[in-house]
Amino acid sequence: MTNVKNYLNLFIEYLQIEKNYSKYTIVNYTTDIEDFFSFMKEQAILHLEEITYNDTRLYLTQLHTRKYSRKTISRKISSLRSFYKFLIRESILNENPFLLVSIPKKEKKIPQFLYEDEIKQLFSVSDIHTPLGQRNQALVEILYGTGIRVSECCGIKISDIDFFIGTILVTGKGGKQRYIPFGTYAQDAVERYMYDGRKILMSKQKEDHPYLFANHRGEALTDQGIRHILNRMIKNVSSILHIHPHMFRHTFATHLLNEGADMRSVQELLGHSHLSSTQVYTHVTKEHLKKMYMAHHPRA
Incomplete structure (x- = not known):
């Protein structure tokens, strides 16, 4: 799993330097991606290129089982899509298995305001x-x-x-x-x-x-x-x-x-x-x- 952590460090540098994201946003990306690394470890998957569409579906099922909200699940999948997209841009990987994963629709909430x-x-x-x-x-x-x-x-x-x-x-x-x-x-x-x-x-x-x-x-x-x-x-x-x-x-x-x-x-x-x-x-x-x-x- 050493390589995947190195890839995450590269991605964080990209978010900090090129995207100029806030610390809060970068913490969310890191948490989401590390959560997926834990899933890979449970499934005995060592390399990111080994992840298939079926693995992403299994991961999505786990997130639902853990009672995450639709908003949180959407964010996690979006984080992983961006991570893979970056790795493809850097010619580290060739395919993004999260592209076909359907993100749950967010609940439309009317903003609360003060009178x-x-x-x-x-x-x-x-x-x-x-x-x-x-x-x-x-x-x-x-x-x-x-x-x-x-x-x-x-x-x-x-x-x-x-x-x-x-x-x-x-x-x-x-x-x-x-x-x-x-x-x-x-x-x-x-x-x-x-x-x-x-x-x-x-x-x-x-x-x-x-x-x-x-x-x-x-x-x-x-x-x-x-x-x-x-x-x-x-x-x-x-x-x-x-x-x-x-x-x-x-x-x-x-x-x-x-x-x-x-x-x-x-x-x-x-x-x-x-x-x-x-x-x-x-x-x-x-x-x-x-x-x-x-x-x-x-x-x-």
Whole structure:
């Protein structure tokens, strides 16, 4: 099995250098491929070229038996397809046995979003007279005001913000960059935090770092840190309301479309490569329109 692990290392280098994938994405690829290596070991298969279509079907059956969700199974098969595709490109293998494997269709879930009164509750919970309260206020204003991903939010540097024209340069998936406008509420919150709370937090560090958001020790805020902050804020607002950071992104898109924004503009703001990724929000806006119709039309 030594060769297969060497091939995996080559593939990881390719994902890091050529594809510029995030650490989280690379961990998923590695986990999925190593899981398949374990299957090969169980089946006494030593080389990747020995894998046949029947082996892939057996592996797929095992994944179903282990009660994996359709989404997880799809991801694992997709990871293995990409791995084999890379090995063929490198002239290490000649065939991709995963090409013919049918991936289970993903369940279409309507994105969860927050209503305006719920958002207002979150904006009123932070004590903006404290450094952490100022940071938290700036955080929720940026997440809701721009619709950026949590990973993109962690990556914001002070130099990325242009207060004069009201935009942030955001680095998204695959290193793609885009400019996103933000409003006066977000600008006020960020400026207050930058010139007051952040300076106090950064005084705990020997050297300043370029990132906008810092934790209580003055270190750059992480994805996990943002989730922890939001969970704490929710507990102070409601025992019923449950949110995850991505809901700010869903809410941003839904509210824009509900107010008449066109799909292409929302696609660009979200940084979606394909319009189909943005179109999922039309299900939400249709529900909104139906409720409006039922509530106000005299013949509803």
